[in-house]
Amino acid sequence: xxxxxxxxxxxxxxxxxxxxxxxxxxxxxxxxxxxxxxxxxxxxxxxxxxxxxxxxxxxxxxxxxxxxxxxxxxxxxxxxxxxxxxxxxxxxxxxxxxxxxxxxxxxxxxxxxxxxxxxxxxxxxxxxxxxxxxxxxxxxxx
Amino acid sequence: xxxxxxxxxxxxxxxxxxxxxxxxxxxxxxxxxxxxxxxxxxxxxxxxxxxxxxxxxxxxxxxxxxxxxxxxxxxxxxxxxxxxxxxxxxxxxxxxxxxxxxxxxxxxxxxxxxxxxxxxxxxxxxxxxxxxxxxxxxxxxxxxxxxxxxxxxxxxxxxxxxxxxxxxxxxxxxxxxxxxxx
Numbered sequence: 001x002x003x004x005x006x007x008x009x010x011x012x013x014x015x016x017x018x019x020x021x022x023x024x025x026x027x028x029x030x031x032x033x034x035x036x037x038x039x040x041x042x043x044x045x046x047x048x049x050x051x052x053x054x055x056x057x058x059x060x061x062x063x064x065x066x067x068x069x070x071x072x073x074x075x076x077x078x079x080x081x082x083x084x085x086x087x088x089x090x091x092x093x094x095x096x097x098x099x100x101x102x103x104x105x106x107x108x109x110x111x112x113x114x115x116x117x118x119x120x121x122x123x124x125x126x127x128x129x130x131x132x133x134x135x136x137x138x139x140x141x142x
Numbered sequence: 143x144x145x146x147x148x149x150x151x152x153x154x155x156x157x158x159x160x161x162x163x164x165x166x167x168x169x170x171x172x173x174x175x176x177x178x179x180x181x182x183x184x185x186x187x188x189x190x191x192x193x194x195x196x197x198x199x200x201x202x203x204x205x206x207x208x209x210x211x212x213x214x215x216x217x218x219x220x221x222x223x224x225x226x227x228x229x230x231x232x233x234x235x236x237x238x239x240x241x242x243x244x245x246x247x248x249x250x251x252x253x254x255x256x257x258x259x260x261x262x263x264x265x266x267x268x269x270x271x272x273x274x275x276x277x278x279x280x281x282x283x284x285x286x287x288x289x290x291x292x293x294x295x296x297x298x299x300x301x302x303x304x305x306x307x308x309x310x311x312x313x314x315x316x317x318x319x320x321x322x323x324x
Binding site for chain 2 (some may be wrong): 022023024025026027028070071072077079081088090092094119120122126127128129132134136137
Protein backbone atom coordinates (compact mmCIF):
# COMPACT_ATOMS: atom_id res chain seq x y z
CA UNK A 1 0.00 0.00 0.00
CA UNK A 2 2.82 2.34 0.98
CA UNK A 3 4.54 1.57 -2.34
CA UNK A 4 1.41 2.55 -4.30
CA UNK A 5 1.10 5.83 -2.40
CA UNK A 6 4.77 6.61 -3.05
CA UNK A 7 4.35 5.88 -6.78
CA UNK A 8 1.22 8.08 -6.93
CA UNK A 9 3.05 10.88 -5.11
CA UNK A 10 6.01 10.60 -7.49
CA UNK A 11 3.66 10.68 -10.51
CA UNK A 12 1.84 13.72 -9.10
CA UNK A 13 5.20 15.47 -8.55
CA UNK A 14 6.35 14.75 -12.13
CA UNK A 15 2.98 15.94 -13.51
CA UNK A 16 3.26 19.10 -11.39
CA UNK A 17 6.74 19.85 -12.71
CA UNK A 18 5.61 19.29 -16.32
CA UNK A 19 2.61 21.62 -15.90
CA UNK A 20 4.74 24.24 -14.11
CA UNK A 21 7.35 24.19 -16.89
CA UNK A 22 4.63 24.51 -19.53
CA UNK A 23 2.81 27.39 -17.85
CA UNK A 24 5.91 29.34 -16.83
CA UNK A 25 8.02 28.66 -19.92
CA UNK A 26 9.89 31.83 -20.88
CA UNK A 27 9.27 33.34 -24.30
CA UNK A 28 11.42 31.77 -27.00
CA UNK A 29 15.03 32.90 -27.35
CA UNK A 30 16.06 33.02 -31.01
CA UNK A 31 19.65 34.19 -30.50
CA UNK A 32 21.08 30.71 -30.98
CA UNK A 33 18.98 29.97 -34.07
CA UNK A 34 19.94 30.39 -37.70
CA UNK A 35 17.74 32.83 -39.64
CA UNK A 36 15.60 31.36 -42.44
CA UNK A 37 16.48 34.23 -44.76
CA UNK A 38 18.87 37.20 -44.84
CA UNK A 39 18.31 40.61 -46.38
CA UNK A 40 19.83 44.03 -46.65
CA UNK A 41 17.64 46.78 -45.21
CA UNK A 42 16.71 47.98 -48.71
CA UNK A 43 15.90 44.48 -49.99
CA UNK A 44 13.47 43.97 -47.11
CA UNK A 45 11.87 47.42 -47.46
CA UNK A 46 11.42 46.82 -51.21
CA UNK A 47 9.23 43.85 -50.29
CA UNK A 48 6.53 46.27 -49.10
CA UNK A 49 5.61 46.63 -52.78
CA UNK A 50 4.96 42.87 -52.93
CA UNK A 51 2.99 41.97 -49.81
CA UNK A 52 2.68 38.31 -50.84
CA UNK A 53 6.39 37.73 -50.29
CA UNK A 54 6.27 39.79 -47.08
CA UNK A 55 3.32 37.78 -45.75
CA UNK A 56 5.33 34.61 -46.36
CA UNK A 57 7.99 35.94 -44.00
CA UNK A 58 5.59 36.63 -41.11
CA UNK A 59 6.47 34.75 -37.89
CA UNK A 60 9.79 33.77 -39.50
CA UNK A 61 13.26 34.41 -38.08
CA UNK A 62 15.13 36.63 -40.55
CA UNK A 63 18.29 38.70 -40.47
CA UNK A 64 18.62 42.27 -41.73
CA UNK A 65 21.78 44.25 -42.36
CA UNK A 66 21.34 48.00 -42.37
CA UNK A 67 22.05 51.44 -40.97
CA UNK A 68 20.74 52.61 -37.60
CA UNK A 69 18.49 55.58 -38.23
CA UNK A 70 17.31 55.99 -34.66
CA UNK A 71 17.18 54.01 -31.44
CA UNK A 72 15.33 54.18 -28.15
CA UNK A 73 17.30 52.94 -25.16
CA UNK A 74 16.11 52.41 -21.61
CA UNK A 75 17.54 50.53 -18.64
CA UNK A 76 16.02 47.20 -19.66
CA UNK A 77 14.90 47.80 -23.25
CA UNK A 78 16.25 48.72 -26.65
CA UNK A 79 14.37 49.37 -29.89
CA UNK A 80 16.38 49.98 -33.04
CA UNK A 81 15.07 51.63 -36.20
CA UNK A 82 16.95 50.78 -39.41
CA UNK A 83 16.54 53.02 -42.41
CA UNK A 84 17.72 55.92 -44.51
CA UNK A 85 17.55 59.19 -42.55
CA UNK A 86 16.18 60.96 -45.66
CA UNK A 87 13.24 58.53 -46.01
CA UNK A 88 10.25 57.64 -43.85
CA UNK A 89 10.34 53.89 -44.57
CA UNK A 90 12.06 51.86 -41.86
CA UNK A 91 12.47 48.56 -40.04
CA UNK A 92 11.78 48.60 -36.29
CA UNK A 93 13.45 45.91 -34.16
CA UNK A 94 12.56 45.28 -30.49
CA UNK A 95 15.69 43.75 -28.96
CA UNK A 96 15.30 40.70 -26.70
CA UNK A 97 16.01 41.78 -23.09
CA UNK A 98 18.34 38.79 -22.67
CA UNK A 99 20.67 40.10 -25.41
CA UNK A 100 20.85 43.82 -24.74
CA UNK A 101 24.54 43.64 -23.83
CA UNK A 102 25.49 42.66 -27.42
CA UNK A 103 24.06 45.97 -28.67
CA UNK A 104 25.07 48.16 -25.76
CA UNK A 105 27.36 50.48 -27.67
CA UNK A 106 25.32 51.17 -30.81
CA UNK A 107 25.21 54.61 -32.39
CA UNK A 108 23.18 56.30 -35.09
CA UNK A 109 24.46 55.73 -38.65
CA UNK A 110 26.20 52.53 -37.51
CA UNK A 111 25.84 49.45 -39.73
CA UNK A 112 24.41 46.42 -37.88
CA UNK A 113 23.31 42.89 -38.70
CA UNK A 114 20.26 41.98 -36.61
CA UNK A 115 18.03 38.94 -36.57
CA UNK A 116 14.49 38.77 -35.27
CA UNK A 117 10.99 37.45 -35.77
CA UNK A 118 9.03 39.38 -38.41
CA UNK A 119 5.73 40.14 -36.69
CA UNK A 120 3.99 42.82 -38.72
CA UNK A 121 4.25 45.46 -41.41
CA UNK A 122 2.43 48.68 -42.26
CA UNK A 123 1.98 50.08 -45.72
CA UNK A 124 1.26 53.60 -44.64
CA UNK A 125 -1.16 55.76 -46.50
CA UNK A 126 -2.86 57.99 -43.98
CA UNK A 127 -0.54 58.64 -41.02
CA UNK A 128 2.43 59.71 -43.14
CA UNK A 129 4.75 57.32 -41.33
CA UNK A 130 6.10 55.64 -44.45
CA UNK A 131 6.20 51.87 -44.73
CA UNK A 132 7.27 50.01 -41.60
CA UNK A 133 8.37 46.43 -41.00
CA UNK A 134 8.40 45.22 -37.38
CA UNK A 135 10.70 42.59 -35.85
CA UNK A 136 10.71 41.38 -32.24
CA UNK A 137 12.88 39.09 -30.09
CA UNK A 138 15.86 40.63 -31.90
CA UNK A 139 19.53 39.99 -31.25
CA UNK A 140 22.82 40.62 -32.96
CA UNK A 141 23.31 38.22 -35.90
CA UNK A 142 26.72 36.79 -35.01
CA UNK B 143 18.41 90.36 -54.95
CA UNK B 144 20.45 89.99 -51.76
CA UNK B 145 17.41 91.06 -49.76
CA UNK B 146 15.25 88.36 -51.37
CA UNK B 147 17.88 85.69 -50.68
CA UNK B 148 18.10 86.85 -47.07
CA UNK B 149 14.31 86.71 -46.66
CA UNK B 150 14.20 83.21 -48.19
CA UNK B 151 16.93 82.09 -45.80
CA UNK B 152 15.09 83.52 -42.80
CA UNK B 153 11.83 81.90 -43.93
CA UNK B 154 13.53 78.53 -44.33
CA UNK B 155 15.02 78.70 -40.79
CA UNK B 156 11.69 79.81 -39.33
CA UNK B 157 10.04 76.77 -40.94
CA UNK B 158 12.55 74.47 -39.27
CA UNK B 159 12.11 76.10 -35.88
CA UNK B 160 8.35 75.76 -35.99
CA UNK B 161 8.01 72.14 -37.00
CA UNK B 162 4.37 71.14 -36.72
CA UNK B 163 4.54 67.42 -37.25
CA UNK B 164 6.11 65.19 -34.60
CA UNK B 165 6.35 61.42 -34.74
CA UNK B 166 7.92 58.21 -33.49
CA UNK B 167 7.86 54.58 -34.53
CA UNK B 168 9.47 53.42 -31.28
CA UNK B 169 6.85 54.47 -28.77
CA UNK B 170 5.82 52.25 -25.85
CA UNK B 171 2.41 50.72 -25.15
CA UNK B 172 2.02 48.47 -22.10
CA UNK B 173 -0.99 46.20 -21.60
CA UNK B 174 -1.62 45.14 -17.98
CA UNK B 175 -4.30 42.76 -16.79
CA UNK B 176 -4.48 42.33 -13.01
CA UNK B 177 -6.82 39.48 -12.11
CA UNK B 178 -7.31 37.45 -8.92
CA UNK B 179 -4.94 34.66 -9.94
CA UNK B 180 -2.57 36.25 -12.40
CA UNK B 181 -1.07 39.51 -13.64
CA UNK B 182 -0.40 39.59 -17.34
CA UNK B 183 1.78 42.31 -18.81
CA UNK B 184 2.71 42.78 -22.44
CA UNK B 185 4.91 45.52 -23.87
CA UNK B 186 5.07 46.91 -27.38
CA UNK B 187 8.01 49.24 -28.03
CA UNK B 188 7.33 49.57 -31.75
CA UNK B 189 4.21 51.71 -31.40
CA UNK B 190 3.76 54.59 -33.85
CA UNK B 191 2.47 58.03 -32.81
CA UNK B 192 2.02 61.15 -34.95
CA UNK B 193 1.07 64.57 -33.61
CA UNK B 194 0.30 67.64 -35.70
CA UNK B 195 0.74 70.61 -33.38
CA UNK B 196 -1.00 72.98 -35.80
CA UNK B 197 -4.41 71.36 -35.50
CA UNK B 198 -3.85 68.97 -32.57
CA UNK B 199 -4.44 65.83 -34.68
CA UNK B 200 -3.07 62.78 -32.85
CA UNK B 201 -2.84 59.32 -34.41
CA UNK B 202 -1.45 56.06 -33.07
CA UNK B 203 -0.94 52.63 -34.59
CA UNK B 204 -0.02 49.54 -32.57
CA UNK B 205 0.51 46.10 -34.06
CA UNK B 206 -0.89 43.42 -31.72
CA UNK B 207 1.64 40.72 -32.66
CA UNK B 208 4.50 43.01 -31.72
CA UNK B 209 3.58 42.85 -28.00
CA UNK B 210 6.27 41.04 -26.02
CA UNK B 211 5.50 38.88 -22.96
CA UNK B 212 7.80 37.20 -20.46
CA UNK B 213 5.95 33.92 -20.68
CA UNK B 214 5.31 32.14 -23.96
CA UNK B 215 1.89 30.85 -22.86
CA UNK B 216 0.73 34.40 -22.03
CA UNK B 217 1.77 35.55 -25.49
CA UNK B 218 -0.14 32.68 -27.14
CA UNK B 219 -3.29 33.31 -25.11
CA UNK B 220 -3.12 37.06 -25.75
CA UNK B 221 -2.80 36.64 -29.53
CA UNK B 222 -4.92 33.58 -30.16
CA UNK B 223 -7.67 33.59 -27.54
CA UNK B 224 -8.27 37.23 -26.61
CA UNK B 225 -7.05 39.66 -29.25
CA UNK B 226 -7.39 37.25 -32.22
CA UNK B 227 -4.44 39.04 -33.78
CA UNK B 228 -4.60 37.15 -37.08
CA UNK B 229 -8.10 38.53 -37.62
CA UNK B 230 -7.55 41.94 -35.96
CA UNK B 231 -3.82 42.71 -36.36
CA UNK B 232 -3.74 46.26 -35.05
CA UNK B 233 -5.09 48.76 -32.55
CA UNK B 234 -5.57 52.33 -33.76
CA UNK B 235 -6.30 55.71 -32.29
CA UNK B 236 -7.43 58.64 -34.38
CA UNK B 237 -8.26 61.85 -32.57
CA UNK B 238 -7.29 65.30 -31.42
CA UNK B 239 -5.83 67.26 -28.55
CA UNK B 240 -8.68 69.63 -27.77
CA UNK B 241 -6.80 72.19 -25.69
CA UNK B 242 -3.92 73.05 -28.07
CA UNK B 243 -4.52 76.75 -27.38
CA UNK B 244 -3.30 76.14 -23.81
CA UNK B 245 -0.10 74.39 -24.97
CA UNK B 246 2.95 76.27 -26.18
CA UNK B 247 4.69 73.70 -28.39
CA UNK B 248 7.67 76.00 -28.97
CA UNK B 249 8.56 76.43 -25.29
CA UNK B 250 9.90 73.83 -22.84
CA UNK B 251 7.27 72.91 -20.27
CA UNK B 252 4.77 70.35 -19.00
CA UNK B 253 1.12 70.38 -19.99
CA UNK B 254 -2.04 68.35 -19.62
CA UNK B 255 -3.54 67.31 -22.96
CA UNK B 256 -7.28 66.69 -23.26
CA UNK B 257 -7.62 63.99 -25.87
CA UNK B 258 -10.77 62.93 -27.70
CA UNK B 259 -11.04 60.47 -30.55
CA UNK B 260 -11.81 57.00 -31.75
CA UNK B 261 -10.02 53.95 -30.41
CA UNK B 262 -10.19 50.75 -32.44
CA UNK B 263 -9.30 47.47 -30.74
CA UNK B 264 -10.30 43.96 -31.85
CA UNK B 265 -12.11 45.49 -34.84
CA UNK B 266 -14.44 47.55 -32.60
CA UNK B 267 -14.28 51.35 -32.64
CA UNK B 268 -15.34 53.44 -29.63
CA UNK B 269 -15.24 57.15 -28.87
CA UNK B 270 -12.95 57.90 -25.96
CA UNK B 271 -12.00 60.97 -23.91
CA UNK B 272 -8.75 60.78 -21.94
CA UNK B 273 -6.15 63.00 -20.35
CA UNK B 274 -2.45 62.67 -21.13
CA UNK B 275 0.75 64.46 -20.17
CA UNK B 276 2.90 66.35 -22.64
CA UNK B 277 6.47 67.32 -21.81
CA UNK B 278 8.11 69.64 -24.30
CA UNK B 279 11.88 69.71 -24.03
CA UNK B 280 14.64 70.62 -26.47
CA UNK B 281 12.31 70.60 -29.46
CA UNK B 282 10.90 67.15 -28.72
CA UNK B 283 7.59 66.11 -27.17
CA UNK B 284 7.05 63.27 -24.70
CA UNK B 285 3.48 62.00 -24.67
CA UNK B 286 2.49 59.78 -21.75
CA UNK B 287 -0.74 58.58 -20.26
CA UNK B 288 -2.63 55.72 -18.73
CA UNK B 289 -6.19 54.62 -19.33
CA UNK B 290 -8.45 51.65 -18.72
CA UNK B 291 -10.24 49.59 -21.32
CA UNK B 292 -13.24 47.41 -20.57
CA UNK B 293 -12.70 44.24 -22.62
CA UNK B 294 -16.44 43.72 -23.14
CA UNK B 295 -16.64 47.16 -24.85
CA UNK B 296 -14.39 45.79 -27.57
CA UNK B 297 -16.10 42.39 -27.76
CA UNK B 298 -13.09 40.58 -26.31
CA UNK B 299 -14.46 37.44 -24.72
CA UNK B 300 -12.85 35.76 -21.72
CA UNK B 301 -13.42 31.99 -21.62
CA UNK B 302 -15.01 30.82 -18.33
CA UNK B 303 -12.08 28.52 -17.56
CA UNK B 304 -9.66 31.48 -17.27
CA UNK B 305 -12.00 34.16 -15.95
CA UNK B 306 -9.93 34.47 -12.76
CA UNK B 307 -6.75 34.98 -14.76
CA UNK B 308 -7.86 37.86 -17.00
CA UNK B 309 -9.22 41.15 -15.65
CA UNK B 310 -12.46 42.50 -17.09
CA UNK B 311 -10.82 45.90 -17.34
CA UNK B 312 -7.19 46.21 -18.50
CA UNK B 313 -4.80 49.12 -18.18
CA UNK B 314 -3.02 50.61 -21.18
CA UNK B 315 0.02 52.82 -20.52
CA UNK B 316 1.62 54.83 -23.28
CA UNK B 317 4.93 56.66 -23.39
CA UNK B 318 6.36 58.10 -26.59
CA UNK B 319 9.13 60.57 -27.42
CA UNK B 320 8.09 62.39 -30.58
CA UNK B 321 10.65 64.12 -32.78
CA UNK B 322 9.96 66.83 -35.35
CA UNK B 323 9.63 65.69 -38.92
CA UNK B 324 8.86 67.31 -42.26
